[in-house]
Amino acid sequence: MFTERCGLIIWVNDLKATKNLERYGTVHYTSKKMQYVVMYxxxxVLDETVRNLQKLPYVKNVERSYRTEIKTEYSSNPSDKAKLYSQ
Structure with missing residues (x-):
């Protein structure tokens, strides 16, 4: 039902040209101060899109977001920590 998406952080020289990035994916956030764009x-087509983005004259660097690889399921076991410190 949902397609798998990956996040990209794109460092740019000129924020005026970031409107053109919408043809490659969904622009999520634009930082005016640090001049980068977060898009999905x-x-x-991730590899092909990264190659095309790096060819653009106003793009300095393209970084892949590793958010999908970070563990998001947490478990809280305070009893285990209590055993360590009660000796």
Whole structure:
């Protein structure tokens, strides 16, 4: 139902040209102070999109977001910590 998406952080020289990035994916956030754009693209065309973005004259660097690889399920076991400190 939902397509797999990956996040990209794109460092740019000129924020005026970031409107053109919408043709490559969904622009989520634009930082005016640090001049970067966070956008999401489909995972199937990630490599091709990164290559195309790096060719653009106003793009300094393209970084892949590793948010999908970070563990988001947490468990809280305070009893285990209590055993460590009660000796």
């Amino acid at each position: 693209v489909h995972a199937e």
